[in-house]
Amino acid sequence: xxxxxxxxxxxxxxxxxxxxxxxxxxxxxxxxxxxxxxxxxxxxxxxxxxxxxxxxxxxxxxxxxxxxxxxxxxxxxxxxxxxxxxxxxxxxxxxxxxxxxxxxxxxxxxxxxxxxxxxxxxxxxxxxxxxxxxxxxxxxxxxxxxxxxxxxxxxxxxxxxxxxxxxxxxxxxxxxxxxxxxxxxxxxxxxxxxxxxxxxxxxxxxxxxxxxxxxxxxxxxxxxx
Amino acid sequence: xxxxxxxxxxxxxxxxxxxxxxxxxxxxxxxxxxxxxxxxxxxxxxxxxxxxxx
Numbered sequence: 001x002x003x004x005x006x007x008x009x010x011x012x013x014x015x016x017x018x019x020x021x022x023x024x025x026x027x028x029x030x031x032x033x034x035x036x037x038x039x040x041x042x043x044x045x046x047x048x049x050x051x052x053x054x055x056x057x058x059x060x061x062x063x064x065x066x067x068x069x070x071x072x073x074x075x076x077x078x079x080x081x082x083x084x085x086x087x088x089x090x091x092x093x094x095x096x097x098x099x100x101x102x103x104x105x106x107x108x109x110x111x112x113x114x115x116x117x118x119x120x121x122x123x124x125x126x127x128x129x130x131x132x133x134x135x136x137x138x139x140x141x142x143x144x145x146x147x148x149x150x151x152x153x154x155x156x157x158x159x160x161x162x163x164x165x166x167x168x169x170x171x172x173x174x175x176x177x178x179x180x181x182x183x184x185x186x187x188x189x190x191x192x193x194x195x196x197x198x199x200x201x202x203x204x205x206x207x208x209x210x211x212x213x214x215x216x217x218x219x220x221x222x223x224x225x
Numbered sequence: 226x227x228x229x230x231x232x233x234x235x236x237x238x239x240x241x242x243x244x245x246x247x248x249x250x251x252x253x254x255x256x257x258x259x260x261x262x263x264x265x266x267x268x269x270x271x272x273x274x275x276x277x278x279x
Contacts, residue, residue, distance in 0.1 A: 035233040040240040086251040090244045097240040101233060204255055211262050218269040225276050
C-alpha cells in the first residue's frame with residue numbers, strides 16, 4: 001500500500017512537472033531582457049528551496065538522533081541529505097547554463113555561487129564520511145554532528161546576495177527585484193511537484209536504509225554461525 | 226527567430242534536460258541500490274537457511 005502511494009505521488013509529480021513545462025513554454029511571455037532562458041528560474045529557484053528544505057530536515061533529524069539515539073532519525077537524515085544533494089546539483093547546473101547565456105561565462109567565484117558550491121561539497125562530504133565509518137552507531141553520531149555543522153552554511157548561502165555585492169541577481173520573490181505575479185505563481189506552482197518528488201525520494205531512501213540495517217543484521221548472524 | 230533567440234532557446238532546453246537528467250540519474254541510483262540490497266538479503270538468507278539445515 002505504501003509503495004502504491006509513493007508511485008502515485010511520483011507519477012502525479014511527473015505529470016505536474018510536464019504540465020508546468022508546457023504552460024511555461026506556451027502560456028508565459030519571454031522576459032523582456034533575458035528572453036526564453038529566463039524560464040530556467042522556474043526550476044533553478046524551486047530546486048534550491050527544495051535542497052535547503054531537505055538539509056533542514058536532515059538538521060532536525062540529526063539533532064533528534066543525538067537526543068534519542070534512535071536509528072530511524074539517522075535514516076531520515078541520510079535520506080534527506082541525499083535528496084537535497086540531487087536538488088542542489090540541479091540548482092547549480094541550471095544556474096551555470098543560465099549564466100553562460102546571460103553573463104557569457106559558466107561560472108564565477110561570486111559569494112552566492114561559491115557558498116552554494118561549498119554547501120553542496122560539505123553535504124557530499126557527509127556521504128563520504130558515512131562510507132568511511134563501519135560501526136553503525138559511531139557512523140550515525142559522527143554524521144549527525146557533521147550535518148548540524150554543515151547547516152550553518154545554508155543561511156549564509158541564502159542571505160549572501162543581501163550581505164555582499166554579488167553578480168548573482170537579487171531576490172526575485174520579494175523586494176525591489178520582485179518578479180511579475182504570473183512568473184511568481186509559476187515558480188511556486190513548479191515548487192509543489194519538486195517537493196512531492198523530494199518526499200517520494202526520501203521515503204524510498206528510508207526504506208532502503210531500513211533494509212540495509214536488516215542486511216547488516218543478517219551479515220552479523222552469518223558471521224556468528 | 227534570430228541567432229541569439231535560437232541560442233537562448235537551445236540553452237533553455239539544455240537547462241531543462243540537465244535538471245531532469247540529474248533527478249533521473251538519482252532515481253536510477255536508487256533503483257540499482259535497491260536491487261543490490263535485495264540480492265544480498267536473499268543470498269544471505271539462503272546461506273543462513275543452508276547452515277541452519279545442516
